[in-house]
Amino acid sequence: MLPNDPAGARAAAPASAASPSPLPSSSAPHTAILWCNLGSPDAPTAQAVRPYLSQFLHDHRVVEIPRAVWCLILHGIILRVRPAKSAAKYASIWLPEGSPLKVWTAKQATLLAGWLGERGHRLTVRAAMRYANPSIASQLDALQAEGVARVLVLQAYPQYSATTTASVIDAVAQWTRKQRRLPELRFVNDFHDDPLYIDALAQSVQAHWRRHGRPDQLVMSFHGIPERNIRLGDPYQSQCLTTARLLAERLGLSAQDHRVTFQSRFGRAKWLEPYTEPTLRELGRAKVGRVDVMCPG
Structure with a gap:
């Protein structure tokens, strides 16, 4: 952080010098927690399940077999048959508020923010989904628009796996490639023995x-x-x-x-x-x- 310019030094500056751009606030950087979970379709219908499954099963962290072979299986068989079967299962557990996973993940984010706030930590907590909505990229965009300078990426996976934990990190990394100015990022990889x-x-x-x-x-x-x-x-x-x-x-x-x-x-x-x-x-x-x-x- 730059020291404040003494009044005398400001007075001595040439009159012709251009006015400097205002410096960022010296207050503590705005910190946020991105609470990440797997994801869920937007509705318990085959039409909504199909793009969700497509995104999920296209992830190379989830299915590690040659792309050409897998794409033939995925598009030729799985995405033609599985969406309707999965939609029926989703419908059997769907809540009036929506997907149980989304509902409870959002509640957890709210409760975490409240718990931290009661202890004097005023942080923004946003829920995000690795697949479907709200996406990790959209939530990071929102946090950046709010001026967040530091983000702790916390996942709902107590045990580390490349299929889940590393995939979330991949999604964050993909978002960073499109940004000019990046927030500080930290990741909690697991808490299996906490x-x-x-x-x-x-x-x-x-x-x-x-x-x-x-x-x-x-x-x-x-x-x-x-x-x-x-x-x-x-x-x-x-x-x-x-x-x-x-x-x-x-x-x-x-x-x-x-x-x-x-x-x-x-x-x-x-x-x-x-x-x-x-x-x-x-x-x-x-x-x-x-x-x-x-x-x-």
Whole structure:
């Protein structure tokens, strides 16, 4: 920051000198948090789902197979069949206010801003979606128009994966390539073992147990990714297992009282195991009385 020009120096300036441009305010830079989530179609219809799926499945971080082959499969089969099936599933959970993911992500952004404000941190918090709306680029545009000079990119993914975390960073980087003046940018890559995160999970489980009693088995189901990603260096599986271990310890669960599984397999490739649905069927065959399922990811 430049020092203030003393009055004497200003008086000594030549009369013919051009008036200097006003300097930016010396107040602390306006800081914002960009709270990022995956995304959702704008409506529970095939017409709205198709462009959402197209953007999602075109992301090379999500599907890492040769482009030419994948585009034939995507446009020749998936985008012709999947939108209608997915739209029906979205319609079954759609809220009057809109997509559940968008509704709750926006509420989280509002609550985070309020929580920080109560502690003396006056920050702007904006929710953004990696796919569909409101996009990361549009929210960064809005923050820049408001004079934000520093942005913390915080993602709703506790465990790091290239399919999610790195993809958000890609979207921010793509936005920066079109900007002349960039804000300072910082990223939170993961918080899988943060004590406050583990406490929040434990409190949620304990609140449920107080209302409904403890189960015979707790299944912690994380979103799956292809096993190949782990071999290529993705830390996701290790971080999921760490989260599960810390949560089990916090809840006082033995190894026999809980299981870790992975859901949402897509395609024919081998994904992280054990899969959630077969595990639940196995527990049913074993006559386990009650099973609670939670998703800590």
